[in-house]
Amino acid sequence: MDDALSALLHEVRSHGALFDQAVVRPPWAFRFEEGTRIAVLAMLSGRAWLSRPDGAGAPVPLGEGELAIVVGPQSYVVADDPGTAPRYLVDEDERCTTPDGALVLDSCTPGCRAATGPRDGRDDAVPRPVLLRGAYRLGDAASARLAATLPRIARVSLPPGGAAVLETLAEEIHRSAPGRQAVLDRLLDLLLVSGLRAWFERPETSAPDGYRVHGDPVVGRALRLLHEDPARPWTVASLAAEVGASRAGFARRFTQRMGGPPMGYLTQWRIGLAADLLARTDETVEAVSRRVGYANAYALSVAFKRVRGVRPTEHRARSRTA
Secondary structure: OOOHHHHHOOOOOOOOOEEEEEEOOOOOEEEEEOOOOEEEEEEEEOOEEEEOOOOOOOOEEEOOOEEEEEEOOOOEEEEOOOOOOOOEEEEOOOOEEOOOOOEEEOOOOOOOOOOOOOOOOOOOOOOOOEEEEEEEOOOHHHHHHHHOOOOOEEEEEOOOOHHHHHHHHHHHHOOOOOOHHHHHHHHHHHHHHHHHHHHHOOOOOOOOOOHHHOOOOOHHHHHHHHHHOOOOOOOHHHHHHHHOOOHHHHHHHHHHHHOOOHHHHHHHHHHHHHHHHHHHOOOOHHHHHHHOOOOOHHHHHHHHHHHHOOOHHHHHHHHHHO
């Protein structure tokens, strides 16, 4: 985690990723109401439109060779045409039903293949649109980090190697080999990171703090030091010495490039790491505090409450029930 994108995504790791693959024939439309905080969608063949059920915002086209990253728990529609009404609903338990409640598939995970209507043999030679979707379930903190830097729907061209990742995903979904879920998790992570890289490279986008200063010989170097060793008892003076700058010059440059002082950034980074450890491990609060640079559980608790509004134990309890 030595850069800004890694910092943004340190709480976003796939564990038991939700996947589905739908082979469809027009007219078709899926309304996803699963409550995930982020989804990655691609058309393996054909074209689709993404929109909000309330009609807010312009529909976003999605073609072959493109990736859509959808952020937020609100429902969204994927259809062959913006005017097609949803014919399938996918809920938070991945149950696929018709709008009147009739069950189509008990679970769209790990690889549903659905079609809008029975096969009649008359158009089997016509290529079908194929939608591939991978989804994460995230806590509020990770969701907020992504929502602060991404629009509701971010569409990008597939980065180099993206087509190969999609092809491997499509094949792996229908395999039953050992370790299959782990492979799917890692492939989804790779696809997400590649898509975010492509998005944040656009000059008009709102990149996360530090993304565009990664190559700065002073601020970029300082960020890498903080990310690599957050538990070190850093001071502005010690950071400045490490990057070969004066204390005042370093503090001024860091604040100008990052929008805040070095120690404020370090606090946010440490608390984010602590939140991740509390949510994903059974380490004691005392152990977590030492790993992220606090002297004891009390010191971490005070800082955690100030930044997140809850105590570490409360955050852990909430993350386990989310």
